[in-house]
Amino acid sequence: MEKQMRRGLFVGRFQPFHIGHIKIVKKLLKSVDELIIIVGSSQLSHELENPFTAGERITMIKAALDEEGFDQKKFLIIPVPDAKAHAIWVNEVCVLTPRFDVVYSNDPLTCRLFKEANFRVENIPFLHREIYSATEVRKRILNDDNWEELLPKSVAIYIKSIDGVSRIKELALSNKV
Amino acid sequence: MEKQMRRGLFVGRFQPFHIGHIKIVKKLLKSVDELIIIVGSSQLSHELENPFTAGERITMIKAALDEEGFDQKKFLIIPVPDAKAHAIWVNEVCVLTPRFDVVYSNDPLTCRLFKEANFRVENIPFLHREIYSATEVRKRILNDDNWEELLPKSVAIYIKSIDGVSRIKELALSNKV
């Protein structure tokens, strides 16, 4: 029943969703019954720091959760755009999601905003953060380094299927201008 | 794998999600491998025609799918706000969802917009539409008629848990002004 379930909110941009995220999801599932994955800055795409659309990121997350064999009953994946003001963003998240009990994030601003709105916020224990990071993935794609080893197989296959490597390389040219 | 799966898009406002919607979902699952449920007009709530927030509607849908015992791996539930212009709404849906193969809707405008964008659109075979309708549910709530029989049990319980009946009755007063 709705009331007794413990729900967590996992907030990220997932540009792209990588093995580090999978490790976090595994840990969080020990503490919550359901996990709402917030695909933040959902309006952003086709930028060097934000190459993928929300729909593409949701496809990646869904594929990775399937690949790992998680019980999908435990997940919701909800895209949330940036608000016109930081001070109303938490409210906009609440309007788009089921009620939740705890927020997981490592971003100081996200943590601050949820704390000021009286939510329980917990940091995410994060192993090998310097390697398992979306920034590192995008850097390796630009440099033709081994980026695929940082991603679930299904995510790497998907990125190639939508020609994501070319997209990131072309966006890099645009940002140089 | 991403490519070979057949995905359908089921578009509605779900104010609220009722037994008619459940019947439709059952039928559609015979034609598609995955169903993306679009919670339309996601920005609307606290109006007589649109009493529930997107988060509340998603909670209802999730609860109803659980109650029916559907394989949740087959679903995504995505909130999509109205666009500033009808002519870009289909594009905004596409940006927020994985690629899909067919759109299910009975609303002429929704059908028209997707057809003009060259999507395959199919009408939804809908039984007892005059009874199983969200308008009917809201009307019965206002009139203290038996509205619960039109909803999955979990949805009726949820609406009562968030004091939805009072909300609808108060909104009716506001609309009289």
Next chain:
Amino acid sequence: MEKQMRRGLFVGRFQPFHIGHIKIVKKLLKSVDELIIIVGSSQLSHELENPFTAGERITMIKAALDEEGFDQKKFLIIPVPDAKAHAIWVNEVCVLTPRFDVVYSNDPLTCRLFKEANFRVENIPFLHREIYSATEVRKRILNDDNWEELLPKSVAIYIKSIDGVSRIKELALSNKV
């Protein structure tokens, strides 16, 4: 000091600010130390139901408070636009105003939204509401009836100084189309 003061929020559209509003303000000042007057739907103007800009409405309110000889230290007048969604409007009010302890309104939707956000809400005891109403003022202006008797003198003078009577009459023509 900030903490011990009791602040009330008086929410209205004030199209225009009339003698009924003055009577309410007088009553509310018995219960609160400071009153924040929210000029709602601040983006609306040049509509038959909403003829005046927020700036014009603020000018009226300021003039009326001066005319009555109220201690202006007790007031703040803050314009707040409609939010893109009812469910975030209360949050937007909070972002634009000092903290407050109680909300005064007779509009069922406004009351509902603040109650759901756990604010204390009180109805406004309102005498002769059928006469002292903005709707009545606008109707009389259209019909060349005695509208000035419903307004503080300074407000009537101001409306004439900005040619408000012609504006309302022309807007009526536009709405007929």
Next chain:
Amino acid sequence: MEKQMRRGLFVGRFQPFHIGHIKIVKKLLKSVDELIIIVGSSQLSHELENPFTAGERITMIKAALDEEGFDQKKFLIIPVPDAKAHAIWVNEVCVLTPRFDVVYSNDPLTCRLFKEANFRVENIPFLHREIYSATEVRKRILNDDNWEELLPKSVAIYIKSIDGVSRIKELALSNKV
């Protein structure tokens, strides 16, 4: 040279552009050197009252001006969306257009807004307004009456080429709901 030229602004929604508009353009060209045609409510389309996109309306206007053999050097066709507030709409028009000397419109709100901003506004002498009206065109399309006789040939051909008749008929179904 920029300074000595006399420019007029002709404001309309042009849903669709019809023979009445052509007659007006002819008259206005006697008073101005250049005519800026504002395609208003440019964000609207796929509504029964506003079936065509701004791009489609611009295509119609351009085609009709070509058909009539007007000197195209005398025209600019600029789409302008509705503003979030009536009180800033005139300013938004000014930002999107070259400086102009006179505004032509018959809509009381449009006239009012430009007058309050100290622009010179002139009504449009309009013959047979009950027949040459966009409302009449849309009504005839719905009723399978002779709508083509109200339009420049090129506009009628264009509307048929984009299947505009079906669009309007389907939108009518949606509005009935």
Next chain:
Amino acid sequence: MEKQMRRGLFVGRFQPFHIGHIKIVKKLLKSVDELIIIVGSSQLSHELENPFTAGERITMIKAALDEEGFDQKKFLIIPVPDAKAHAIWVNEVCVLTPRFDVVYSNDPLTCRLFKEANFRVENIPFLHREIYSATEVRKRILNDDNWEELLPKSVAIYIKSIDGVSRIKELALSNKV
């Protein structure tokens, strides 16, 4: 009466309102009868450069004016968000405020925009600008230097009461990312 009064507009972001602002207000009151204090960029908060909400900034200004014993009848404090375009911002200010006679600002862009709209603009004689600056206040807060001496007492007390020091320090961490 409305017509004969001389009103000035004092434009700032007030992140936070400091003793320099108080000195300016004192000077300006010698030239105008009423001063409209525009709290600019009212949508911004929770950024290192813009830590406080408009409501918090208004609370500060109100408290400081009270502390100084100014006649509050002479003030209006109006929050104004950034416009979607610089070229319409002046118009948005005008819509939200009573008519005014002169604009006070030292920001070249603000001055430019008001001048192009034919307003009278005056620079603000500003003593010890290198010390009495909001940037300096925020820097001292970050470095645990004496920031309180730059603020009216009531403002310093208020910032501590809302835990503003922690907020700024956490935002600094976020900006480092």
Next chain:
Amino acid sequence: MEKQMRRGLFVGRFQPFHIGHIKIVKKLLKSVDELIIIVGSSQLSHELENPFTAGERITMIKAALDEEGFDQKKFLIIPVPDAKAHAIWVNEVCVLTPRFDVVYSNDPLTCRLFKEANFRVENIPFLHREIYSATEVRKRILNDDNWEELLPKSVAIYIKSIDGVSRIKELALSNKV
């Protein structure tokens, strides 16, 4: 007739429109029957990189096309604002313009977005790009170098007539802050 004509889309910000643009237009007219000139980022102005409003830029383009003696029947000049998301910008362009066959641009992001939407995209052969560039024009204006030689005469005259040089120099001061 609408169908057989070949239309090209020439996308730029034109801050300002210079001789390089004229050279491009001449070349493109050899390949297309009509050219739609998109004035991009139409909401931007009064920034050092974007000093001119869309209306001012349209005035420049129109004047330059007149000066060159082009057949104006071949042109449409359409302002298009930035979209809230890159992924819907191409759709917004399509809504505001007649159908087109080929897109001309050298910006990698613009090219990428149109290619992903299955449009034909061609680069623009651009001579002396280091000199005939809007950046160079703005730099020379700031440095009191010979900027007029880079512009069509009518554009230089227009910029001086609106006091554009002062505007750019003042904006430079604002950006220094």
